[in-house]
Amino acid sequence: MPLILPIKDLRNTNEISAMAHKEREPIFITKNGYSDLVVMSSELYDSFARENRIDQAIYDAEKEFAETGEFVDADVAFAELEKKYFG
Numbered sequence: 001m002p003l004i005l006p007i008k009d010l011r012n013t014n015e016i017s018a019m020a021h022k023e024r025e026p027i028f029i030t031k032n033g034y035s036d037l038v039v040m041s042s043e044l045y046d047s048f049a050r051e052n053r054i055d056q057a058i059y060d061a062e063k064e065f066a067e068t069g070e071f072v073d074a075d076v077a078f079a080e081l082e083k084k085y086f087g
Contacts, residue, residue, distance in 0.1 A: 003027040007036060020044070 003019065007029050010016065020027055020041040029037035040048075065071070 005029055007031045010039075017041075 003023060003025060005016070005027060010029065016027065016039060020039060021043075024041070024044055026044070027039045028035055029039060031037075
């Protein structure tokens with residue numbers, strides 16, 4: 001169940017921080033009854049950002065394949081990654 005708080009509760013920064021770390025999910029802040037902000041712990045943000053980078057890489061790979069129709073041999077791809085990251 002999503003955590004939803006009115007904007008006036010942002011005055012309780014220590015409580016909101018504790019809640020964000022304990023619940024490990026975004027806290028939706030409303031203003032005049034409408035969604036306005038999202039607050040989350042930095043750990044949760046890092047997790048979302050990491051997932052987004054993975055999703056973006058998959059999207060880019062699918063788009064590249066749709067445009068070129070070319071597969072890359074796994075052995076070639078791993079060899080290139082090995083060279084790039086481990087010399």
